[in-house]
Amino acid sequence: MDILSFFEERAKKEPRTIVFPEGSNSVIAEAALRLQRGKVARPLLLGEAASVKATIASLGGTELDTIDPRSDRRLEEYVADYAREHALPEQVARRIVTEPLGFAAMMVKRGEAAGMVGGINCPTRDLLMVCELIIGLKPGLSVASSFYLMDIPGYRGGEDGLLIFADPAIQPEPGAVELADIAIATAASAAALLGWQPRVAMLSFSTKGSADHPAAEKVAQAVELAKQRAPELLIDGEMQLDAALVESVARQKIHSESAVAGRANILVFPNLDAANIGSKLVQQLAGARSYGPILQGFAAPVSDLSRSATPLDVFNSAVLVAVQSTADD
Amino acid sequence: MSHIADVVIETVAAVAKKDAKEIGVDTRLAEDLMVKSVNRIELAALLEDRLEVPIGNFDILKPKTVGAVIAMIEAKKK
Numbered sequence: 001m002d003i004l005s006f007f008e009e010r011a012k013k014e015p016r017t018i019v020f021p022e023g024s025n026s027v028i029a030e031a032a033l034r035l036q037r038g039k040v041a042r043p044l045l046l047g048e049a050a051s052v053k054a055t056i057a058s059l060g061g062t063e064l065d066t067i068d069p070r071s072d073r074r075l076e077e078y079v080a081d082y083a084r085e086h087a088l089p090e091q092v093a094r095r096i097v098t099e100p101l102g103f104a105a106m107m108v109k110r111g112e113a114a115g116m117v118g119g120i121n122c123p124t125r126d127l128l129m130v131c132e133l134i135i136g137l138k139p140g141l142s143v144a145s146s147f148y149l150m151d152i153p154g155y156r157g158g159e160d161g162l163l164i165f166a167d168p169a170i171q172p173e174p175g176a177v178e179l180a181d182i183a184i185a186t187a188a189s190a191a192a193l194l195g196w197q198p199r200v201a202m203l204s205f206s207t208k209g210s211a212d213h214p215a216a217e218k219v220a221q222a223v224e225l226a227k228q229r230a231p232e233l234l235i236d237g238e239m240q241l242d243a244a245l246v247e248s249v250a251r252q253k254i255h256s257e258s259a260v261a262g263r264a265n266i267l268v269f270p271n272l273d274a275a276n277i278g279s280k281l282v283q284q285l286a287g288a289r290s291y292g293p294i295l296q297g298f299a300a301p302v303s304d305l306s307r308s309a310t311p312l313d314v315f316n317s318a319v320l321v322a323v324q325s326t327a328d329d
Numbered sequence: 330m331s332h333i334a335d336v337v338i339e340t341v342a343a344v345a346k347k348d349a350k351e352i353g354v355d356t357r358l359a360e361d362l363m364v365k366s367v368n369r370i371e372l373a374a375l376l377e378d379r380l381e382v383p384i385g386n387f388d389i390l391k392p393k394t395v396g397a398v399i400a401m402i403e404a405k406k407k
Contacts, residue, residue, distance in 0.1 A: 088371060095374040125366075126386050133367040 031314035105134035115321035179222035192327035201244030201264035202237025354396030
């Protein structure tokens with residue numbers, strides 16, 4: 001069974017309500033119909049009522065639940081809640097909450113939806129800002145981040161040939177604190193979603209002080225911070241990629257005891273450039289299948305879609321959000 | 330100082346939870362006031378409400394200083 005089928009079966013065991021703020025988009029509606037008909041999740045489509053219903057009808061569907069934020073009975077309650085919690089006038093809260101992204105995030109925050117899948121019609125930045133503002137981050141984290149699950153043909157290392165790369169999509173230039181956050185969040189995601197014992201390698205061009213440079217020191221500092229915050233976490237670095245993945249190299253380059261070196265299953269890159277380029281190298285040159293970027297760090301699961309997402313991409317994103325939600329339980 | 334400048338300074342002070350007297354046109358939103366990008370959604374909504382000018386999430390991310398916010402709104406009002 002491939003990974004996505006595994007997640008789909010997991011989602012079906014406990015179908016979750018997933019809210020889609022861009023309900024009148026036909027790609028979203030097609031994915032939602034598949035989720036509903038397959039009993040994988042309970043999709044809720046937000047948007048202007050006539051437009052959403054017309055989109056669903058054009059696909060031959062009728063059975064989807066839809067919500068028009070501007071006329072929904074919950075709007076006044078959401079506005080009042082937001083205004084109170086953020087100490088803002090109600091008319092200002094209304095501007096934020098009436099927008100489908102804001103309304104969807106309020107549904108997630110209040111537990112009326114388990115997670116949210118959006119971003120097909122808006123920049124990633126807008127989705128992330130609204131989610132951080134309304135849903136918030138998990139306790140102890142200062143940033144949201146992302147990871148790819150990489151399935152590399154013929155590779156036997158990592159975790160049965162799978163590796164996680166973080167953060168390829170969100171934090172451009174994380175400092176040591178943010179890098180420690182990314183490591184901790186990614187380890188938690190790997191344990192919850194995949195049942196792994198995380199072994200986190202914090203990557204650099206230097207291994208254990210072999211280079212004297214602030215960029216390497218930042219990674220070493222992040223390792224220390226992560227160890228202080230999560231003493232049980234198997235994490236090591238800074239280290240080069242070969243020391244993280246190849247045991248013979250690890251033995252040559254790392255002379256202290258390490259549960260990670262040579263057999264890491266999570267690679268945390270020092271910044272977005274490295275993570276994004278590294279991910280695409282493995283995709284393009286090794287033919288890896290990559291799943292994601294999967295967002296993490298929000299208090300409830302959120303998925304950001306590419307504007308070129310297909311119905312299958314949207315379906316898979318919703319499945320992952322549903323599984324993240326059950327894992328968070 | 331113009332009406333727009335007064336309103337912007339009061340609004341920025343409210344979002345940053347600072348005294349308006351501490352804020353001038355050269356005050357930097359991120360570095361001096363620690364206004365995170367997520368809080369700029371609320372800043373935009375408040376300014377839209379108080380000055381009756383549409384401000385998108387992208388627009389409000391661009392200004393680095395209070396003076397730049399004032400200039401952006403004055404340009405929109407023209």
